[in-house]
Amino acid sequence: MASTLTAYALPLILFALAMLYQLLLIPNYFPPSHYDVLKIDTYSPVDKVKHSYHTFQSEWNSIPHTCHVLKIQYAYELLTNPLWKRDYDLFGIDEQLHILESATKTCAGKSISELDLPLLHVPPSGPIDHSHKVITAVEFQSIFPDTKPWLIQLYSSGSKRCAQFSESWNQIASLLDPLANTGMVELGEVQLAIYLADKRSTGKPYFRNGIPYLVAIPPGCRAVKCFSRFDGELTVDKVTNWFATTVLALPQINYYSKESLVPNFFGKSSHHKVKVIFFTKSGERAAPFIRQAAKDYWAYASFAFILWREEESSYWMGAFGVESAPAVVFLKDPGVKPVVHHGSVNNPIFLKMMENNKQQELPQLRSLTSMELGCDPHGYSRAGYDTVIWYCAIAVGRPSLALNKMRETMCRVQERLSKYNEVDVSSENQALAPAMEAIKRKRLTFAWLDGEKQKDFCRFYLGPTSEHTCGQHTGADDIPQLFIIRFLRNSSAVDTKTQEKPTFFHYIFCFLQICQWIASIIKDGDTRELPFFTLRTPALVPDDKDPGWSRTVQKAPLESLRQRIQGVVSGLLVYQEDPRIGPFLLLGALVSMGTIWLRRNQQAQTSESNPQSQPSSEEPSEDERKRRPRDGLRRRPTKDSTKNQHPSITDSEPAGAYQMPLSDSESD
Numbered sequence: 001m002a003s004t005l006t007a008y009a010l011p012l013i014l015f016a017l018a019m020l021y022q023l024l025l026i027p028n029y030f031p032p033s034h035y036d037v038l039k040i041d042t043y044s045p046v047d048k049v050k051h052s053y054h055t056f057q058s059e060w061n062s063i064p065h066t067c068h069v070l071k072i073q074y075a076y077e078l079l080t081n082p083l084w085k086r087d088y089d090l091f092g093i094d095e096q097l098h099i100l101e102s103a104t105k106t107c108a109g110k111s112i113s114e115l116d117l118p119l120l121h122v123p124p125s126g127p128i129d130h131s132h133k134v135i136t137a138v139e140f141q142s143i144f145p146d147t148k149p150w151l152i153q154l155y156s157s158g159s160k161r162c163a164q165f166s167e168s169w170n171q172i173a174s175l176l177d178p179l180a181n182t183g184m185v186e187l188g189e190v191q192l193a194i195y196l197a198d199k200r201s202t203g204k205p206y207f208r209n210g211i212p213y214l215v216a217i218p219p220g221c222r223a224v225k226c227f228s229r230f231d232g233e234l235t236v237d238k239v240t241n242w243f244a245t246t247v248l249a250l251p252q253i254n255y256y257s258k259e260s261l262v263p264n265f266f267g268k269s270s271h272h273k274v275k276v277i278f279f280t281k282s283g284e285r286a287a288p289f290i291r292q293a294a295k296d297y298w299a300y301a302s303f304a305f306i307l308w309r310e311e312e313s314s315y316w317m318g319a320f321g322v323e324s325a326p327a328v329v330f331l332k333d334p335g336v337k338p339v340v341h342h343g344s345v346n347n348p349i350f351l352k353m354m355e356n357n358k359q360q361e362l363p364q365l366r367s368l369t370s371m372e373l374g375c376d377p378h379g380y381s382r383a384g385y386d387t388v389i390w391y392c393a394i395a396v397g398r399p400s401l402a403l404n405k406m407r408e409t410m411c412r413v414q415e416r417l418s419k420y421n422e423v424d425v426s427s428e429n430q431a432l433a434p435a436m437e438a439i440k441r442k443r444l445t446f447a448w449l450d451g452e453k454q455k456d457f458c459r460f461y462l463g464p465t466s467e468h469t470c471g472q473h474t475g476a477d478d479i480p481q482l483f484i485i486r487f488l489r490n491s492s493a494v495d496t497k498t499q500e501k502p503t504f505f506h507y508i509f510c511f512l513q514i515c516q517w518i519a520s521i522i523k524d525g526d527t528r529e530l531p532f533f534t535l536r537t538p539a540l541v542p543d544d545k546d547p548g549w550s551r552t553v554q555k556a557p558l559e560s561l562r563q564r565i566q567g568v569v570s571g572l573l574v575y576q577e578d579p580r581i582g583p584f585l586l587l588g589a590l591v592s593m594g595t596i597w598l599r600r601n602q603q604a605q606t607s608e609s610n611p612q613s614q615p616s617s618e619e620p621s622e623d624e625r626k627r628r629p630r631d632g633l634r635r636r637p638t639k640d641s642t643k644n645q646h647p648s649i650t651d652s653e654p655a656g657a658y659q660m661p662l663s664d665s666e667s668d
Helices: 002-007 009-029 034-038 046-057 066-079 082-091 097-106 160-176 190-196 236-247 261-266 288-296 310-320 347-357 401-418 422-426 430-440 455-466 511-527 558-577 581-609 622-627 639-644
Strands: 150-155 181-186 213-217 274-280 301-307 327-331 339-342 389-397 444-450 481-488 499-505
Touching (some): 034 046, 034 066, 066 082, 082 190, 150 190, 160 181, 160 236, 160 288, 213 236, 236 288, 261 301, 288 301, 288 347, 389 455, 401 430, 430 444, 430 511, 455 481, 481 511
Parallel strands (some): 274 301, 389 444
Antiparallel strands (some): 150 213, 274 327, 327 339, 389 481, 481 499
């Protein structure tokens, strides 16, 4: 018995699953419809619904259960409203079913006259804001060539949930306005709504979480398979974060506390980047336009969010000068006062702020900024292509406190020389006039260089004096230096390469001496012929690699991966409502049972037709087992074997043999 059950285990399991599915699961997935309550055909017209209701109404007193009256009343009110009936018939939308469930729980012991009727209340006309674009089936074809992605809301004019979501939708649309297009589709556009809706395994359209229903169309998408559907809580924060992450592929901006800001943000971000810090009271994720700015300005700035707490207000006031939230802080060079903007910002205002503050007061000379600063030997001055001589004053050193002090001093020098006016030149600052004139004409640029990262470039200009300034830190003192490169544009047809001549100023932080030294270098360079510096300058290496989210992280971010997994699971769960699964399981049980029964019968018949011989009492020796031919195999005689064998023991008849008749034979 045990062996039989083991052999038929698979068909028994399939049969049990088929019965479980058909008897328990299917009735739950396909409960009686409101048409069944009224005892009329599915999709019957309104007139037939009213006729059936009036028939039941004339028999109220004969209905044994009052709760059944509520079901009839609910079905009547739902199916006589054209919008509700349309949504229920096409998409199975029944968002007011909780009213019936609540009333059913409290109807016990009440008479029909005590029931609070009607159950459903029609919302006032026009509760949904239609200020955003309403898309029709004809206009939908023009969406695909658009370079911007689309976020489309499917809604019903008779839905209370859509009316309540109207204000949140306006906020979502305003946040996505610079980055994406938004539109609305009313379920009255039946073909378009069915096209955008989810599909059950039977092909019937439906909405997983009811309406409103959000569908995202990425740019260049031309098929339903590339649509993204939101399956979560309909809040402004969650919807915008889903769209920014999965469709726009924008990076996340982390929140930091007072304790983690310095080690996790300042300590891990690049020295040359401006620090942009947002203070907020809500704790919501960054708006999409801020995340887009973080992506566009990743080479210039690092972004962080801080949740504002009143008990920490004095700390932030002393650290950055922030009085209240919301606020935005731009931190630039060491010693430079932070730029603080109090109040909320929108996309145009914030982009203007980023352009004005993306560079430090003393910009870093690197591969990305060398041309812009006019400090590239293959480029031109900021003053224009016709400028023959220009200068770059560069503070260089390993990242350290000493370099920070020099950068702070150079900011003061730049600020002093930038305050050019005729009164200063004509009085006590005649010695600084060449430098003031050069910086006014954009022939003089101030910058700083990371000597540790740009070691080849640093050693090329500083030469033997670069031991304490360039390359990796070796334990020696870090000594930053200041040098000026004089660029001379050579217009010769033989050699058109820009030539340069460096001049050095060692580790001195005297403000006035640096100003006078720069002015004297410019005066000397403009008036005296200097030899060309003809060696090839080492190229500046990139300071930052491409961010991780620009390559692999954004292709499958964690949030997007989680949502994709949920989407796959939800797609598989759709098939559990398929009424064909039960018959398939039953068919599989029958086929597997028949296959196993046939195979077992064949094995039994084979064993009966070929009975095994009884084993001998004595076990054969090992030599005998080796010489004994294997069972079931007959050796074919070869030419050599029959040649040496005696004719009497061969299987074949010897050549020339005949049957000799015996003398005592009884044959005639």
